[in-house]
Amino acid sequence: MNISKGLIIAVDFDGTIVEDSYPGIGDERIFAFETLKRLQADGHRLILWTYRQGKKLEEAVAYCKANDLEFYAVNKSFPEEDLTEDVSRKIHxxxxxxxxxxxGILGWGEIYQMLTNEAPKRPKDKKKKGFFRF
Known part of the structure; x- marks a missing residue:
């Protein structure tokens, strides 16, 4: 999958950027911040899309900012979106x-390689199995 420039990429926080320790903040997943900053440098917009809200959301945003990562938007499709109106929580x-x-989640290095088509091709199964065949 070779992605074009300027895509909007929604990224979860707990279990994705950091190890899942909700409601606390887990340890950073290896290469998470480096990869996300590189995606931004490549011209992509990142949205933090997380279950967190209120104080717990503020803590996650502050944690990312302390690691030099700021998002295009947080829990909404674009920064100017007014969430006081009746809007869907599904984002674009x-x-x-x-x-x-x-x-599950791949490693961040593998994610970046997949998105930029820099990854070596994974070998395909020689014999494809159907959904109910083992």
């Missing part, structure tokens, strides 16, 4: 990076 993004994906 081209890609979502989340530890709750099917198959």
């Amino acid at each position: 993004a081209d890609l979502f990076i989340d530890d709750r994906n099917i198959g």
Whole structure:
């Protein structure tokens, strides 16, 4: 998957940027901040998309800022979005990076390589199996 410039990428916090220790803040996942900053430098907009709200959200945003990472928007599609109106919590993004994906979260180096097509091709299974075949 070679992504074009200028995509909007929604990124989860707990379990994705940091190890999941909610309501606390876990240890940084290796290469998380380096990769996210590189994606920004490549021209992509990052949205922090997390379950956190209120004080816990402020703590996560401050943690990211202390690691020199600021987001285009936080829990909304764009910075100017007014969340006081009746709006959907679903945001507009081209890609979502989340530890709750099917198959879990990859390493950040692998994520970057996949997005920039720099990763070596994974070998494909020789024999494909159907959904109910083992």
